[in-house]
Amino acid sequence: MPELPEVETVRRGLADLIVGKKVEDVSNDNPKSFPNPDEDVKQFLVGATITGVRRRAKVLMIDLSTAYSLMAHLKMTGQLVFVAPGKDRFGAGHPNDSLVGELPDKSTRVVITFNDNSHLYFNDQRKFGWVRLMPTEEIKNTPFMQKVGPEPLEDSFLPGNLVERLSRKKKSNIKAALLDQTVVAGIGNIYADEALWGAKIHPKRLVGSLTKQELTNLYTEIRAVLNLSIQKGGSTNKNYVNAEGKRGSYMDFARVFRREGQSCSRCQSEIQKIRVAGRGTHVCPHCQVL
């Protein structure tokens, strides 16, 4: 999915675009993408005003005036795209920014119509993602929110927190540990590879073998990579777009992800693609030794 930087970019876009709008109509034809019964949608979403947009880990929460929230998880291919009535969402002069054509399209799972005739589309090619309504106060009690790890970009997240969180995963490889949302929230396949390259740690290294210095470097790299990506509007590999349907540019700055066959910017060795924790994984065999 969309990892932390992508979800945060969508959150910021939606906060600017839909807060204050009133929901007039909702349509969804895929129960898996939006499991709440129609009566809940009518009672708690239709007629509600958007009061805010929050993010925790890779989950978006669109808060409503009804004390309910519309939660969204984009998983691998989800998109939340806002379209204003009559606006050119392709962006004049930047035709390549956009990945989405006319909406709705065949990947559209949910359409929310606001009372000014603007629309919010939830598109999801692979149907892994979902939106669902829940009382705002209950979100923090869900199993996921109870066990998810700390937000890595919060000021309160310190190197010691990473060390402490990793301490119960000593026999796991570091890549799998970084992908585990109960260790730290929001890291996925792209930023795990990028941060490990930055810290010069091989993804197959066991957590228990990492030195304090390596863990400190990893902490620094995680924050640097996530912050840079937010600054670049996230990574568009295939499907990801922001709330205006536009791509992010982090992939232009990626050091290893999807750069197999190219030379490492630090040592000129050829970047390799291997398999770790069941995921395609990118490493510099010279900078990151096992």
Next chain:
DNA sequence: CACTTGACCTGTCCGC
């Protein structure tokens, strides 16, 4: 309990 693997879906790309 810690850790790994398969399943959930659709689409695309690559080799035969």
Next chain:
DNA sequence: TGCGGACAGGTCAAGT
């Protein structure tokens, strides 16, 4: 061109 298989940014459940 067609077809089968592997793979794709995430997370669970079920397995060892």
